[in-house]
Amino acid sequence: MxxxxxxxxxxxxxxxxxxxxxxxxxxxxxxxxxxxxxxxxxxxxxxxxxxxxxxxxxxxxLRKFRNILLEEDRITVGAGVKLSELLALQIQKKFSLFEFLAGIPKATVGGLVAQNAGAFGHEIKDRLVEVKFLSRETLEVEVLRDFSEFGYRKSPFPELGAVVEATFKIFHSQKVKEEMKKFVSLRLEKQPPFYLRTAGSTFKNPPGDSAGRLLDLAGLKGFSVGGVKFSEFHANFIVNEGGSFSEFLELVEMGRKKVKEKFGVDLELEVRVIT
The missing domain is CATH 3.30.43.10 (Uridine Diphospho-n-acetylenolpyruvylglucosamine Reductase, domain 2)
Structure with missing residues (x-):
C-alpha cells in the first residue's frame, strides 16, 4: 500500500x-x-x-477507487473520482447530474456524498440511488438506499463507514455545458475567486437566513486575525493568507460571538475541523 x-x-x-x-x-x-x-x-x-x-x-x-459505469438512466462512480472528471464526462456524454456543483475545487465523489454537498437549492441526496460503503462495525461492504438520515450538509458518513462508490440518477441533457457555465457564473458573482485559499462556506445557513448576511451585518466582512480573514466578497468564506490553525479557530469564534450578540443566532460550522 x-x-x-x-x-x-x-x-x-x-x-x-x-x-x-x-x-x-x-x-x-x-x-x-x-x-x-x-x-x-x-x-x-x-x-x-x-x-x-x-x-x-x-x-x-480513496483516490484509487476510480471505477465508473455509465448506464442509460444511472451512473455508478468510485469514491475517488474527482468532481471535475465527472463534470467533463457529463459534457462529453450529455447528461445532467452535478452541474450545480461546477466550480468547487478538488472535490471527490466520496467527499460529496459524505457531506451531502449542495448549492443553489440542490443536494447530492436528490440524485442518489444507492451508496456502497465499508462498514466500520462489520468491516463488510454494505448498501444504503434509505437517505432519511441525510440532511442539510450532513450524512451518516464517515461514522457509518467509508463510502466506496455511489450510484446516481442521471437525465439526458443537451444543455449541460450551458448549465455548468451558468452555475460557475453565479458562484463567481457571490463567492471569492477560485484561486484564493478557502474551505468553502464556513458556517451553515440558519433556517430562513444566510450566515454570510449575518456576518456582514455584524461588521465582519474583511475582518482578519493574523493570516486569516473573512472574505470581502462573501463574509461566510474564510481566506487563508498564511495563517495558522489557532488563528482560524479564533476567527471562527469571533464570528460566532458577534452574530450571537447582535442577532441571537448560534452559527453552526459547515467546514469539518479536524483536531
Missing amino acids: EVRELSAKELTTIGIGSSYPVYFPENLEELKSLLRNEDIFIIGGGSNTVLSEKLNRKFVS
Missing part, C-alpha cells in the same frame, strides 16, 4: 496545517486493514476541511 507524507496545502483547499502521513489503499482488503484502526480519517479533496497542525491520525485517501 502506498504511503506518502503530504502537506495541508496538498490535502486541503484552505491549506492550513502541517504535513501528515496519507495511506492510499488500492482495494477493499487494504481499506479494511486501515478501518480496523479507529484513529483514521478518510479525506477526499479537502475542499471543506481544516486540519490542526498536530494530529495523531492516519489519513486515508
